[in-house]
Amino acid sequence: MENTGLRIEKLTVSVASRKVLKDVSLDVSKGEVVALIGPNGSGKTSLAFTVMGHPNYKVENGRILLHGEDITSLKPHERAYKGIFLVFQSPPDIGGLPVGMFLQEMTTKRGIEASINDINNALLEVGLSDHYLSRNLYEGFSGGEKKRLEFAQALLFKPQILILDELDSGLDIEGVRLLTGKTRELAGSGVGVLYISHNIAALRLLRPNRVVVMMNGGVVAVDGLEILDVIEEKGYQGLV
Numbered sequence: 100m101e102n103t104g105l106r107i108e109k110l111t112v113s114v115a116s117r118k119v120l121k122d123v124s125l126d127v128s129k130g131e132v133v134a135l136i137g138p139n140g141s142g143k144t145s146l147a148f149t150v151m152g153h154p155n156y157k158v159e160n161g162r163i164l165l166h167g168e169d170i171t172s173l174k175p176h177e178r179a180y181k182g183i184f185l186v187f188q189s190p191p192d193i194g195g196l197p198v199g200m201f202l203q204e205m206t207t208k209r210g211i212e213a214s215i216n217d218i219n220n221a222l223l224e225v226g227l228s229d230h231y232l233s234r235n236l237y238e239g240f241s242g243g244e245k246k247r248l249e250f251a252q253a254l255l256f257k258p259q260i261l262i263l264d265e266l267d268s269g270l271d272i273e274g275v276r277l278l279t280g281k282t283r284e285l286a287g288s289g290v291g292v293l294y295i296s297h298n299i300a301a302l303r304l305l306r307p308n309r310v311v312v313m314m315n316g317g318v319v320a321v322d323g324l325e326i327l328d329v330i331e332e333k334g335y336q337g338l339v
């Protein structure tokens with residue numbers, strides 16, 4: 100059967116000679132929201148970086164497939180052009196470039212037609228007024244504003260697979276409500292979403308199709324939302 104979406108097959112990955120992912124398998128199909136949770140240091144961000152092709156993360160075993168095509172050895176920009184987009188846990192500061200200009204250049208580069216009006220609308224959708232168009236990218240942005248701006252990029256780029264690494268950290272409650280709702284809308288339009296989070300309340304708002312739990316670099320459970328009750332009550336140790 101053809102897989103439409105992201106398939107991670109038995110992935111073992113090392114970084115700085117340290118094994119950070121061990122035999123990880125995970126599917127994110129078109130239109131699906133998969134939550135990825137686990138204790139600090141369990142390998143969630145490493146998985147996101149490996150899917151994006153970060154050069155420090157060496158795949159020792161396994162494959163990454165997009166719509167059935169093996170993309171394990173593609174460069175990060177090639178994966179991006181194929182429709183994978185990562186919203187970083189901590190977006191970097193890049194000085195000197197106004198937001199509006201940056202978004203216009205990025206969309207043009209990707210062959211997306213976006214007028215300044217479209218860009219402005221994407222900002223408004225994430226709760227950022229037009230004043231942010233002329234601000235320098237991420238310079239002096241609060242944590243929550245950075246996350247909103249990253250999400251606006253996801254709205255403009257229309258990826259096929261969207262990986263959100265702690266989108267909800269640093270967001271106020273209205274922001275969490277807004278962006279989990281938008282994430283659901285994107286999934287409704289066919290985007291496959293991998294949602295990495297520590298925020299149980301946000302996950303309940305999001306209503307993911309599945310919850311995948313990682314510990315020590317491996318997947319230890321795949322379940323429905325009810326697994327959050329166990330984790331809240333007994334912690335991650337309650338699963339092992």
Ligand SMILES: Nc1ncnc2c1ncn2[C@@H]1O[C@H](COP(=O)(O)OP(=O)(O)OP(=O)(O)O)[C@@H](O)[C@H]1O
Nearest residue numbers: 114115117119138139140141142143144145146155
């Ligand atoms: N470049 C690196 N050099 C050395 N160790 C690394 C590197 N990148 C990741 N690691 C280690 O890999 C492990 C997994 O880290 P990762 O950031 O993937 O965890 P995480 O599940 O995303 O954690 P958190 O919930 O705290 O964000 C950690 O022990 C981390 O220190």
